[in-house]
Amino acid sequence: MNNRAEVHDFLTSRRAKITPKQAGIPAGGQRRVPGLRRSEVAALAGMSVEYYAKLERGQLAGVSASVLDAIxxxxQLDDAERAHLIRLAQEANGSSALLRRSPRSKRWTVRPSLQWSLDAITAPAIVVxxxxxxxxxxxxxxxxxSDVYADPTHTPNFGRFTFLDTAARRFYPDWNLAADMLVANLRTAAGVDPHDKGLHDLVGELSTRSDDFRRRWGSHNVRIHGTGVKTFHHRVVGDLELAYESMELIAEQGLVMTIYAAEPxxxxxxxxxLLASWASTSSDNSPSASSR
Incomplete structure (x- = not known):
């Protein structure tokens, strides 16, 4: 990942999202750019236009925490966007060793005790x-x-499923929302570990094969989530509205367990x-299954 380009694209995309009215400043005459001008951001942050322009060009090395906070x-960055900006500054400072990296020395396999723990949970539970x-x-x-597991040629991946598998349009009733969230998660991951080759390869593949992905990736949206409600349409049991709770696995850096639950x-x-009954009697929901 080109850090300066990432900084530039992220800051300009955030600047374009803030209107003068939202920022509490006069709109003035005809405006040539969407959102705020550089001069307006600089004034709001209490710095010179020249200095802010330098930062927006991607030169974040040596920038203090107070300057980042002012920007x-x-x-008006939310928590996820603020954390992303800080990670970009850390990378510019060469302190990426302090960032949490995904293990890449060998292929990851599930520990028996982790699988036992998953199997002890009576609700749907996954690790990503x-x-x-x-x-x-x-x-x-x-x-x-089961739809995500249907392609035996790849490790099941929500990015490939969402953008390359037609079943995703049925599985996610609000496909656009699911796609936006998925790309924001990947963009956040790129900020956490900008040297993850597997992520680079995935983004390259999806950008090449999906206009929908490429457009969303260019928006530079990021997010932090750990709880909420998601809706699905399962091919066997129909509509599902599930609350979810996600938690990082302390023993497995970079992995998250998500547990889904229905209102009693x-x-x-x-x-x-019904899904549990189908799962116990059907073989086509296994990771090796290829039919739908």
Whole structure:
């Protein structure tokens, strides 16, 4: 990843999103750029236009925390965007060794104790890495994401599924929202570990094969999430509305476990009971299955 280009694209994209009204400044006459001008961001951040222009060109090396904080306030960055800016500054300073890196020395395999833990959970549970590879799941998790497991030629990956598999348009009733969230997660991952070759390769593949992905990747949106509600349409049991909780695995750097749960006595709870029955009697929800 070209750090200066990333900084430039990120800051200009954030500047374009803030209107003068949102920033509390007069709009003035005809404006040639969307959002704020550099001079307006500089004024809001309390620095010279020349200095801010230098930073926006990607020269973040040596920038103090107070300057980054001023830029974040001026651009009204949320927590995910602020963290992304700080990581870009760390990379510019050559302090990327302080960033959390994905292990790359050998192919990752699920520890037996982790799989036992997943299997002990009665709700759908999965483990993913920053590249959104689906690395492990319990029986109900595999059944829920049977479409993602359907391609035997690749490690199951939510990016490839979302943008390259037609089943995703059915599985995600609000496909645009799911696609936006997926790309924001990958963009965040690129900031956490800018040297992850696997992520570079995935982004290159998706950018080449999907206009929808390439457009979203260029927006430079990032996000932090750990809880919420997602909706799905499963090919066997129909609509699912599931709350989820995600947590990082302390023993496995860069991996996140997500557990899904239905509201008690809801239609989704009944659908999960049906899904569990289907999972226990069907073989086509296994990782090696290739049919739908």
């Amino acid at each position: 974040a306030r001026a651009l 890495n920053r590249r959104q590879d689906l690395l492990a799941a319990n029986l109900l998790g595999r059944a829920m994401y 006595a809801s239609p989704t709870a009944e659908a999960l009971t």
